[in-house]
Amino acid sequence: MTTKIILDCDPGHDDAIAMLLAQGNPEIDLLAVTTVAGNQTLDKVTRNALAVADIAGMTEVPVAAGCDRPLVRAPRVAPDIHGESGMDGPQLPPSVREVDGRHAVDLIIETIMAEPVGSVTLVPTGALTNIALAVRREPRIADRVREVVLMGGALHRGNWSATSEFNIIVDPESAHIVFNADWPVTMVGLDATHQALATPEVIERITAIGNGPSRFVVELLEFFAKAYRESQHFASPPVHDPVAVARVIDRSIVRTVGVPLDVELGNGLTVGMTVADLRAPADDASRTHAAVDLDQERFWGLIVDALERLDDRLLTPEE
Template identity: 65%
Template sequence: MFFLTKKIILDCDPGHDDAVAMILAYGNPEIDLLAVTTVAGNQTLEKVTYNARSVSTMIGMTDVPIAAGSSKPLVQAHEPADVHGESGLDGTELPEPEVPLSDAHAVDLIIETIMRNPAKTVSLVPTGSLTNIALAARKEPKIVDRVKEVVLMGGGYHEGNWSAVAEFNIITDPEAAYIVFNENWKVTMVGLDLTHQALATPEVFNKIKNINTQPSKFLGELLEFFKAMYKESQGFDSPPVHDPCTIAYLIDPSVVDTMSVPVSIELNGNLTRGMTVADFRYPIPENCNTAVATNLDRNKFWELIYDALKNIG
C-alpha cells in the first residue's frame, strides 16, 4: 500500500510520555522523523537531552539528529516537573547514550530543516515548553509560512494540572506559548482534556509486557514509575500518557477529534497565568488558525503504540 510519510520535528523534554512519543514516531512507518530537539521542561536541559539520546540508543534510532535547545524560558525561571523524578526518566536503568549530539543549537536545526524541505511538508510537534519554537519563529520568520502545521501537547480548555487552570508545558513558558499561538500558522492544541483519556490501564501494561522485547520492557518499567508518581501526585489510578497523542493524530487523524476554536494565552492574571483560553462561542471566526483536541479513540491509540514497539523489535 502506498502512502505519503508525514515529516515531523519532535521538540521535547523527555519525560516518560515524551519517550513514548519518540517510540511511536520512530516505530511507525508513516512518520518521517527528521530531527529531535530538546528544551528545558520536565527536567534541566542537560538531563532531558541525555534522556533523548538514551531513549534513541535503546530503540536503535541512530539516524535522526538530536540537538539541544533552550535551557530556560524566555522570561521566568525554569521549574521542573516532580512527576518524572530526579533524572526526568526515573524508573529504569537508562542505557549510556551512543547517539551523538548535534553541534547545532535546536533552534537553528529547526530552521535549517524547515527551510531545506519543500514548503508545507514539515510539521512541528512540540511536547514540552514552547521556547524553541517561539525562538525559531522569531529568528527566521520565513518558517511560519513554510511549516505545514504545529501539533502541540499542552494546555487544556477545561483542565489544568500545574494550577487550577494552567497546564505544565504552557505555564513553563507562557510568553513563548503566546508567540506560537499567535503566529500565522495552523496550531492544534492536544491538551489535558484529550490526553487524560490516554490512560495506561492494567490491560495496556499487560499488552506491552507481552510484546517481550527490550524496548517494551524498558517502556513497561518507565510506565510503572510514572503510574506510582501520578497516583501519589494527582490521584490517577492509571497514568495519562500525554505526548504520543500528538503523533497518533498525525499518523491517523481519526484517532483524535478536533474542533476549530480561537485560543488565547493568559499572561497577566494572578490566578490564571498560563491558561489556554478557548472561545467556543458561535460563530467561529473564518480566519481561525487554532484547534483543540476533544475526543480520543483509545483502542486505535494504543494499537499504534503496540505496533510501533513491535516494529522497533
C-alpha cells in the same frame, strides 16, 4: 506518503513514548529530535533523549539541545512526576551517540528551510521556547511549516494550576508567540490526553510484546503510574505526549474542534491558561484547533504496533 516531523521534547516518560511511536510508525518520517528544558533541566532531558534514541535505533536522526530556560520566567521542573533524572524508573546506560553540535533552534530552522514548503510538521511536547525562538528568528518558517501539533494546554481545567497545563505555564510567553504565529496550530491538551490512560490492561498488552523497547516502556509506566497516583491521584497514568504524534499519524484518532485560542500572560490565578473563545460555533476553517476526544483503543494500537516494529529496526539497523 509519510509525514515529515520534528519532535521538540523534554523527556520525560511520555516524551520517550512519543519518540518511540514517531520512530516506529511507518507513516512518520522523523527528521530531528530537539530538546528543551521542562520536565527536568536541559542537560538531563537531553541525556534522556539520547538514551531513548539508542533504544529506538535512531541511527540517522539528529538530536540537538535547545533552550535551558523560559524566555522570561524562572525555570521550573517536575520531579514529582518524572523524578530527579527526568525519566526515573528504567536504568539508562550511557548513550553511544553524541548530541548534534547545532543549537536546537538552528536545527529546526535549517531543517524546515531545506524541505519543500508545507512538508514539515512541528510536534512540540514540552515548553514552547525553542519553537517560539525559531519563528521569531526566522519568520519565513511560518509559511513553510505544514502545521504545529503541540501537546499542551486545556479547554477547561489545568494540571499545574487550576487553569493551566504544565507545558504552557512554564513558558507562557513562548506559548503566546506560537499560538499567534501565522501557521495552523492544533492544541492537543488535557481534554484529550487525560483519556490516554495506561491501564493495567494496556500495560499487559505492551508486556506481551516481549522485546527491548516494550520492556523499557513497561518500566517507564511502572514509575509513571506510581508518581501519578501519589501526586495527582490518578488510578492509571495519562500518557500525554504520544497523543500529539498519534494526531499526526491519523487525524481521525484525535477529534478536534476549530476554535480561537490564546494564552494568558498575567501573573494572577490564570497565568498560562489557554483561553478558548467558545461563544461561536466550532469552525473547521479556524487557524487554531483544540483536541477534545481520543479513540483510546486505536491510540494504544498505534503504540503497540510501533513497539513491535522497533524490535525489527534494532535487529537490522541498516534498514
